[in-house]
Amino acid sequence: MTHDTSQAQAVGGRIRARRKELGRTLQEVADAAGLSKSFISQVEIGKSVPSVAALEQISAALDVPIGTFVATQMAREDGLETGEVLVVRSDGRKSLLFPRDRNPLQLLTPDLQRQFEVLLAEDSPGEWHEVKRYSDSGEEFGLVLEGAYEIQVGDEMHTVNAGDSIYFSPEGDYRLRAVGDGPCRAIWVATPPAF
Secondary structure (H helix, E strand, O other): OOOOHHHHHHHHHHHHHHHHHHOOOHHHHHHHHOOOHHHHHHHHOOOOOOOHHHHHHHHHHOOOOHHHOOOOOOOOOOOOOOOOOOOOOHHHOEEEOOOOOOOOEEEOOOOOOOOOEEEEEEEOOOOOEEEOOOOOOOEEEEEEEEOEEEEEEOOEEEEEEOOOEEEEOOOOOEEEEEEOOOOEEEEEEEEOOOO
16 A cells, blocks of 8 residues: 555545445454554544555455455456456466565455456465455355365365466455475455455
């Protein structure tokens, strides 16, 4: 997220609208998110820009994906117009940063305001990464381009190698990790957007 005033106000306005839609007070959202009431208030009016971690907490408290609040230059509330084509250049991709050790994910769709998201992941073998889902009705698809991943959905563990794909509808969060000796790359598609 950039720190310009118009984007901060757009993000804050979306948070405020969702809070009011749910009929929740600032204090209720702050308590659920584990943040201060004054911070939530400052975010809503565009005076403070939340970190990705804080935005994740606010999103969870308001029961929506993080992408619901992210403002981008190309975001449109009404979706793609008929006949409109948006091209995302390889050098113009947006990155989703995480406060933990995971490498940034590259957004292959123009923004997070679409009906689905497409991400390019490049992971090094090692740590498990928790994937938070904010909707029980979502679907996920992954295509491993290089390396291999272990993916745990519920109690089931799946190993997906280069050239393999996986399709599932998680009932909640799931986790994955890159395995093997070298870097792993995969394309992930989620509907509704997971971030």
